[in-house]
Amino acid sequence: SAVISQKPSRDICQRGTSLTIQCQVDSQVTMMFWYRQQPGQSLTLIATANQGSEATYESGFVIDKFPISRPNLTFSTLTVSNMSPEDSSIYLCSVGQGPDTQYFGPGTRLTVL
Amino acid sequence: KNEVEQSPQNLTAQEGEFITINCSYSVGISALHWLQQHPGGGIVSLFMLSSGKKKHGRLIATINIQEKHSSLHITASHPRDSAVYICARRETSGSRLTFGEGTQLTVNP
Numbered sequence: 001s002a003v004i005s006q007k008p009s010r011d012i013c014q015r016g017t018s019l020t021i022q023c024q025v026d027s028q029v030t031m032m033f034w035y036r037q038q039p040g041q042s043l044t045l046i047a048t049a050n051q052g053s054e055a056t057y058e059s060g061f062v063i064d065k066f067p068i069s070r071p072n073l074t075f076s077t078l079t080v081s082n083m084s085p086e087d088s089s090i091y092l093c094s095v096g097q098g099p100d101t102q103y104f105g106p107g108t109r110l111t112v113l
Numbered sequence: 114k115n116e117v118e119q120s121p122q123n124l125t126a127q128e129g130e131f132i133t134i135n136c137s138y139s140v141g142i143s144a145l146h147w148l149q150q151h152p153g154g155g156i157v158s159l160f161m162l163s164s165g166k167k168k169h170g171r172l173i174a175t176i177n178i179q180e181k182h183s184s185l186h187i188t189a190s191h192p193r194d195s196a197v198y199i200c201a202r203r204e205t206s207g208s209r210l211t212f213g214e215g216t217q218l219t220v221n222p
Contacts, residue, residue, distance in 0.1 A: 042212040042215055043199070043201075043212045092154075101158075102146060102203075102210065104148070104158065107153070109154055
């Protein structure tokens with residue numbers, strides 16, 4: 001199994017600022033995923049982060065708004081840049097270990113005022 | 114139309130009742146996941162299914178690949194089962210998941 005931790009667990013931020021969310025895994029994983037869950041909505045994939053290469057962003061998400069780092073096989077960060085109230089969401093990182101298993105972090109609850 | 118559809122959207126039950134949550138998907142999958150999300154937002158993976166049926170404690174998950182349908186059953190439901198239950202399909206290639214909108218389950222004592 002994989003244990004995932006995220007920091008911060010929650011934050012309240014002002015419009016126009018940026019927040020970096022950290023995701024730490026207790027084992028080495030190739031693929032890490034960042035998801036967003038807006039209030040009352042299901043999860044939406046933002047990007048896939050592979051170590052040693054640029055993140056792959058889904059339609060509607062761009063690197064300038066959501067820059068991602070993946071410096072090694074156990075760690076990744078997602079930055080939410082120039083925030084607006086529409087960015088208020090839960091942000092989750094997730095890892096896949098093999099084709100059959102997916103683990104999720106506890107999530108970061110972001111509120112933008 | 115969502116690639117993954119769940120029903121019902123909301124479900125209220127009395128403690129001890131048998132609960133069924135349904136999930137239908139429109140395109141082929143390599144696997145289907147059932148996830149549980151508690152009010153704090155954290156997600157726990159309950160099952161991954163590619164065929165047949167799996168059981169863990171009071172939870173049972175079934176899948177019918179031909180009909181593109183899966184069900185999650187909870188026997189002898191308890192208030193601590195109150196959560197959002199989400200099904201997600203895994204693409205036939207890669208690890209990407211597409212999520213249903215979730216079913217909010219409330220079990221009253």
